[in-house]
Amino acid sequence: MCRNIRVLHNFEPPATNDEIEAAAIQYVRKVSGTTRPSAANEEAFAEAVGAVTAATRTLLDSLVTKAAPRDREVEAAKAKARAAERYGPREVAAG
Numbered sequence: 001m002c003r004n005i006r007v008l009h010n011f012e013p014p015a016t017n018d019e020i021e022a023a024a025i026q027y028v029r030k031v032s033g034t035t036r037p038s039a040a041n042e043e044a045f046a047e048a049v050g051a052v053t054a055a056t057r058t059l060l061d062s063l064v065t066k067a068a069p070r071d072r073e074v075e076a077a078k079a080k081a082r083a084a085e086r087y088g089p090r091e092v093a094a095g
Helices: 017-032 041-062 073-088
Strands: none
Touching: 017 041
């Protein structure tokens, strides 16, 4: 149903509003058990996404670390290597 929510803390450049909102949407989808709310629940879903987005921004702005900032490309390469080890190399379909 939902892709994994990614770590957003301690990246250079910092997490964007779009990344934070995407994580909030994934969280609300997971908690609500639905990828698309019904018309009756659309407003509650949107309010929850807004609240989680705001709380996440507050959290990220408040966190302090002594660690060096992470590099998105390096972290993506690590994730790709873990996936290849877990699932095997990805095959390209012949077209």
